[in-house]
Amino acid sequence: MNGTVAVAAAQRAGHQVLPVITLISWLLTASIGGYMFGSWIAHDGVAQQRANRGGLRPEVIFGHVGLALTGLAVWTAYAITRWPPLAWSAVLVLMPVIGLGLSIVTLWVPYPVAGGAGRAGSGGQLAAPAEDVLASRLTDSTLTHALTDAALASRLVEEVLAGAAAPVPPRAKGHAAALIPASHGVLALTTFLLAVLAAVGTV
Numbered sequence: 001m002n003g004t005v006a007v008a009a010a011q012r013a014g015h016q017v018l019p020v021i022t023l024i025s026w027l028l029t030a031s032i033g034g035y036m037f038g039s040w041i042a043h044d045g046v047a048q049q050r051a052n053r054g055g056l057r058p059e060v061i062f063g064h065v066g067l068a069l070t071g072l073a074v075w076t077a078y079a080i081t082r083w084p085p086l087a088w089s090a091v092l093v094l095m096p097v098i099g100l101g102l103s104i105v106t107l108w109v110p111y112p113v114a115g116g117a118g119r120a121g122s123g124g125q126l127a128a129p130a131e132d133v134l135a136s137r138l139t140d141s142t143l144t145h146a147l148t149d150a151a152l153a154s155r156l157v158e159e160v161l162a163g164a165a166a167p168v169p170p171r172a173k174g175h176a177a178a179l180i181p182a183s184h185g186v187l188a189l190t191t192f193l194l195a196v197l198a199a200v201g202t203v
Helices: 001-040 045-051 058-081 083-105 129-139 140-148 150-165 172-200
Strands: none
Touching: 001 058, 001 172, 045 058, 045 140, 058 083, 083 172
């Protein structure tokens, strides 16, 4: 009998704490999202996205941010009042938030940084070391001379191979830029799972 009472007490304590843990997770997710959104605004992201007709529409990003803040407000109200319909309402709002977030991440990884250094394939932070070496060594003029001068061709090959084999300093900035949206996504999924568990606990 005492064991049953202890289990019931532990479950009640969990139901009391879980909404607060979910709120903390949601706030952390929102803070990272706010940082990315602020960087996007600061780098004139709205104008850039509207100019790129084949890219992501700014309305999608604004919709994602607006729904996320709405859900956060609803969940905060639930954490204060513990009224079950608010918990389920927040979960329902969070579903399209995650859907829009996945769309944004799919089309927009990593999020834009100054100068577009974070975009894959731009020859910036994510370019391979060998590509950097080739880009700096193989100009049209050099190739033209190398085709007619065996000594120059041999020296050019040696330089390229030596440069490719040389140790390259870590490109922390590019990798850090990619980790920011990844952390935001992981926290968002964690928040969703916590919110569902808390909502189920109200039944």
